[in-house]
Amino acid sequence: MKYFPxxxxxxxxxxxxxxxxxxxxxxxxANTVLYLCIFFxxxxxxxxxxxxxxxxxxxxxxxxxxxxxxxxxFIFLNKRNNTEKLHIHFFGxxxxxxxxxxxxxWSFSLTHNELKEGGPMLVVAVITxxxxxxxxxxxxxxxxxxxxxxxxxxxxxxxxxWTLYFLxxxxxxxxxxxxxxxxxxxxxxxxxxxxxxxxxTDKLTGLYNRHSFxxxxxxxxxxxxxxxxxxxxxxxxxxxxxxxxNYGHLEGDRVLIKVAEILNSxxxxxxxxxxxxxxxxxxxxxxxxxxxxxxxxxxxxNSTIPHQYxxxxxITVSTGIAIAKTNEKIVTTKELLTSxxxxxYQAKNTGRNRVVSQSVIPxxx
Ligand SMILES: Nc1nc2c(ncn2[C@@H]2O[C@H](COP(=O)(O)OP(=O)(O)OP(=O)(O)O)[C@@H](O)[C@H]2O)c(=O)[nH]1
Numbered sequence: 001m002k003y004f005p006x007x008x009x010x011x012x013x014x015x016x017x018x019x020x021x022x023x024x025x026x027x028x029x030a031n032t033v034l035y036l037c038i039f040f041x042x043x044x045x046x047x048x049x050x051x052x053x054x055x056x057x058x059x060x061x062x063x064x065x066x067x068x069x070x071x072x073x074f075i076f077l078n079k080r081n082n083t084e085k086l087h088i089h090f091f092g093x094x095x096x097x098x099x100x101x102x103x104x105x106w107s108f109s110l111t112h113n114e115l116k117e118g119g120p121m122l123v124v125a126v127i128t129x130x131x132x133x134x135x136x137x138x139x140x141x142x143x144x145x146x147x148x149x150x151x152x153x154x155x156x157x158x159x160x161x162w163t164l165y166f167l168x169x170x171x172x173x174x175x176x177x178x179x180x181x182x183x184x185x186x187x188x189x190x191x192x193x194x195x196x197x198x199x200x201t202d203k204l205t206g207l208y209n210r211h212s213f214x215x216x217x218x219x220x221x222x223x224x225x226x227x228x229x230x231x232x233x234x235x236x237x238x239x240x241x242x243x244x245x246n247y248g249h250l251e252g253d254r255v256l257i258k259v260a261e262i263l264n265s266x267x268x269x270x271x272x273x274x275x276x277x278x279x280x281x282x283x284x285x286x287x288x289x290x291x292x293x294x295x296x297x298x299x300x301x302n303s304t305i306p307h308q309y310x311x312x313x314x315i316t317v318s319t320g321i322a323i324a325k326t327n328e329k330i331v332t333t334k335e336l337l338t339s340x341x342x343x344x345y346q347a348k349n350t351g352r353n354r355v356v357s358q359s360v361i362p363x364x365x
């Protein structure tokens with residue numbers, strides 16, 4: 001039996017992304033609970049000031065003030081925190097939560113001394129629900145909770161059997177709810193991932209579609225090292241209208257699938273069906289790879305797809321490649337695309353079934 005959905009439900013990468021998303025949504029809830037804690041702790045301190053037993057309870061009041069300060073720091077840090085570090089930050093946050101809430105009840109029992117059997121039940125109910133906020137490091141958080149409960153038992157006038165009874169009951173109930181919640185949230189996340197993947201994928205060829213082009217290309221440009229080049233190739237099937245008109249659209253679809261297969265084997269970093277019979281390939285190149293795709297016409301002649309209405313007698317493609325080296329200025333996706341488009345039309349106008357490359361020099365900003 002697998003106990004922690006975090007270890008088996010999603011891939012490692014997806015799990016990390018999921019935790020970041022979850023922590024972000026828990027951030028506000030966590031802050032609200034901390035504000036409440038601060039409010040209660042301040043009230044107890046003020047009450048103790050009013051009843052003039054502040055100095056009698058000096059240790060307790062000092063702990064209250066320390067927790068108030070710590071909580072305020074956490075709220076401040078939490079608001080400034082970036083998403084990447086939130087995971088680690090949130091763990092510290094969860095520990096503070098456990099301690100603050102335990103202390104709150106301890107404090108409450110000391111002030112009113114009338115928690116009786118209901119006291120530990122409430123304490124356990126609240127505390128056992130805390131790990132729900134943070135889906136990582138569960139075992140450690142449960143351990144902290146148990147230590148806190150022992151503390152509460154020591155400081156409140158309740159029999160050990162009641163505390164243990166409530167502790168085990170609540171752990172079973174909350175553990176079950178948590179397990180279901182873990183599965184539910186991850187199922188939802190998985191469904192979102194699948195929907196996003198579908199929205200970014202071309203149904204016919206299985207390649208990424210235009211929708212995801214901008215983001216993927218910008219991400220690739222951001223990874224470029226100074227010694228590397230980036231190449232964007234725009235590929236257009238020649239005389240495809242004639243193919244459709246004579247062989248029919250279904251046959252045309254089959255050609256698109258075959259073309260996608262050939263392009264997929266070109267070792268590009270990104271392969272996109274840009275729309276209609278246009279494809280885009282993007283790749284980071286080393287200096288010795290600058291003739292990338294120059295034998296693409298040969299690849300199409302090897303896997304002959306007959307097209308008797310083309311002057312070549314088979315399916316061919318015209319390719320325009322834009323190559324940029326980003327030594328000083330950063331090239332943009334738009335600049336690459338415009339240049340590749342120009343080169344592709346040059347390939348069309350000079351006879352089709354060929355590759356035309358041109359360098360892109362980003363304009364001075
Ligand atoms: N079968 C099929 N055809 C498509 C699809 N999307 C676009 N097309 C067809 O692609 C053809 C594009 O034709 P044109 O833009 O005139 O280009 P072309 O005939 O290839 O001519 P050149 O590019 O000048 O060589 C049109 O007939 C569109 O109907 C598709 O998903 N399936």
